Amino acid sequence: MKSAKAWHLGMKEVRLITVAPRQRGQLKKPTWILVLVTLVSFFLVCAYIYPPQNSAPCYLFTSNGCKAFQKWLPPVLIREPSRELTDDEIASRVVIRDILNIPLTISVNAKIAFLFLTPGALPFEMLWDKFFQGHEGMFSVYVHASKDKPVHLSRYFINREIHSDTVEWGKISMVEAERRLLANALKDTDNQHFVLLSDSCIPLRDFNYVYNYLMSANISFIDCFEDLGVHGSGRYIEYMLPEVEKKDFRKGSQWFTMKRQHAIVVMADSLYYTKFRNYCKPDMEGRNCYSDEHYLPTFFYMLDPTGIANWSVTYVDWSERKWHPRSYQAQDITLQLMRNLTSIVESAHITSDETSETKTTPCLWNGTLQPCYLFGRKFLPETLDNLIQLFPNYTSRGLVS
Numbered sequence: 001m002k003s004a005k006a007w008h009l010g011m012k013e014v015r016l017i018t019v020a021p022r023q024r025g026q027l028k029k030p031t032w033i034l035v036l037v038t039l040v041s042f043f044l045v046c047a048y049i050y051p052p053q054n055s056a057p058c059y060l061f062t063s064n065g066c067k068a069f070q071k072w073l074p075p076v077l078i079r080e081p082s083r084e085l086t087d088d089e090i091a092s093r094v095v096i097r098d099i100l101n102i103p104l105t106i107s108v109n110a111k112i113a114f115l116f117l118t119p120g121a122l123p124f125e126m127l128w129d130k131f132f133q134g135h136e137g138m139f140s141v142y143v144h145a146s147k148d149k150p151v152h153l154s155r156y157f158i159n160r161e162i163h164s165d166t167v168e169w170g171k172i173s174m175v176e177a178e179r180r181l182l183a184n185a186l187k188d189t190d191n192q193h194f195v196l197l198s199d200s201c202i203p204l205r206d207f208n209y210v211y212n213y214l215m216s217a218n219i220s221f222i223d224c225f226e227d228l229g230v231h232g233s234g235r236y237i238e239y240m241l242p243e244v245e246k247k248d249f250r251k252g253s254q255w256f257t258m259k260r261q262h263a264i265v266v267m268a269d270s271l272y273y274t275k276f277r278n279y280c281k282p283d284m285e286g287r288n289c290y291s292d293e294h295y296l297p298t299f300f301y302m303l304d305p306t307g308i309a310n311w312s313v314t315y316v317d318w319s320e321r322k323w324h325p326r327s328y329q330a331q332d333i334t335l336q337l338m339r340n341l342t343s344i345v346e347s348a349h350i351t352s353d354e355t356s357e358t359k360t361t362p363c364l365w366n367g368t369l370q371p372c373y374l375f376g377r378k379f380l381p382e383t384l385d386n387l388i389q390l391f392p393n394y395t396s397r398g399l400v401s
């Protein structure tokens with residue numbers, strides 16, 4: 001009870017500073033410091049209230065016996081700009097670095113939280129039902145339905161809706177909804193990894209494969225690349241200075257998976273979030289900037305570049321190079337197609353500069369070449385029956401070794 005309350009309070013503090021877009025100038029220094037101190041205390045309180053559930057004795061309040069455990073942890077490399085940091089930046093980076101340096105503690109009941117961001121109904125509920133079946137206790141489901149209240153067909157989705165608000169395409173409300181989903185899912189301390197999915201997303205693998213792939217990688221699969229063209233750095237505006245420099249501006253698909261530390265860091269951030277909220281939006285002095293495509297890639301590129309994979313595990317086909325990616329229809333769904341999607345081992349990024357080149361990078365999972373994709377998107381509802389029928393076949397390939 002107490003802990004839930006403490007959390008709630010903490011979230012309120014976070015909202016407090018994030019919902020004040022236009023009055024940024026009025027946010028005085030003492031307020032910032034107060035808020036940051038609150039955040040740090042909030043985190044310490046949380047860490048104290050929710051001790052790790054496994055036997056690993058090394059945590060925040062023990063000083064001995066954890067050296068060996070900490071040794072293999074990758075060092076946290078926050079990119080330090082050469083210029084002098086502002087007070088707000090210093091404060092923000094201290095909080096973020098400390099959160100990232102907390103040793104990973106995999107609880108025995110570690111779960112993956114599946115966060116569905118949808119306008120209304122989820123046409124693939126019955127496919128996800130097949131995916132989840134038999135893995136009770138290893139996952140949790142959260143639904144943010146921004147327009148219509150969905151009627152659920154699968155028991156895994158019933159009563160899993162969180163409070164929602166309007167989501168407008170390309171606007172900050174999209175990122176707000178993502179944060180709302182993360183906040184609700186973070187309340188359950190067994191949730192160790194968080195996956196953002198849309199109503200057009202389908203699983204490309206079986207549950208065990210997905211679980212092992214995400215849980216043993218220790219990184220977040222956040223898409224991130226540099227696009228020097230009009231639809232990349234061309235969307236940057238100098239108002240983001242000094243915190244966000246043009247050379248650090250990155251792009252990426254919004255469909256992330258995120259480890260717990262990263263989800264907490266996203267909750268704790270208001271400095272960079274506010275910059276994007278105010279200055280990365282459609283029709284901003286003649287530029288169209290979309291925060292959902294730039295905030296997280298830029299944020300993690302600046303603050304934990306080695307902690308992210310730089311590709312999204314959610315497949316989408318941009319090869320037609322139209323404004324929208326390819327949508328799959330019922331007749332497209334064949335075992336061959338599904339096998340093709342699950343055997344891709346290079347991620348592709350299409351840039352918008354003059355060369356309009358496709359940059360491909362091998363998908364290195366813990367140093368070895370592995371299939372890139374766990375989920376796929378832009379499947380039309382009419383594909384459901386074919387997918388359900390083929391699900392056991394296309395997911396029957398081996399586990400990550």
Ligand SMILES: *[C@@H]1O[C@H](CO)[C@@H](O)[C@H](O)[C@H]1NC(C)=O
Pocket residue numbers: 216217366367401
């Ligand atoms: C990751 O790679 C290292 C070194 O190759 C290996 O020792 C470790 O077992 C791998 N981890 C997983 C989860 O496969």
Ligand SMILES: *[C@@H]1O[C@H](CO)[C@@H](O)[C@H](O)[C@H]1NC(C)=O
Pocket residue numbers: 104106216217218366
């Ligand atoms: C991730 O962390 C676990 C311990 O929590 C460790 O056993 C595993 O080898 C790590 N995996 C990688 C890929 O570093």
Ligand SMILES: *[C@@H]1O[C@H](CO)[C@@H](O)[C@H](O)[C@H]1NC(C)=O
Pocket residue numbers: 219301305306307308309310
């Ligand atoms: C992601 O890209 C950054 C550079 O932007 C790099 O430092 C990092 O190692 C990459 N992540 C992985 C897992 O390769």
Ligand SMILES: *[C@@H]1O[C@H](CO)[C@@H](O)[C@H](O)[C@H]1NC(C)=O
Pocket residue numbers: 334336337340
């Ligand atoms: C699968 O991939 C092969 C080889 O790239 C290609 O020839 C074939 O047309 C693809 N099939 C489907 C259904 O996508």
Ligand SMILES: *[C@@H]1O[C@H](CO)[C@@H](O)[C@H](O)[C@H]1NC(C)=O
Pocket residue numbers: 335392393
């Ligand atoms: C799917 O797998 C089942 C059982 O292995 C098999 O009977 C069926 O023919 C397969 N379907 C396709 C389309 O390959």
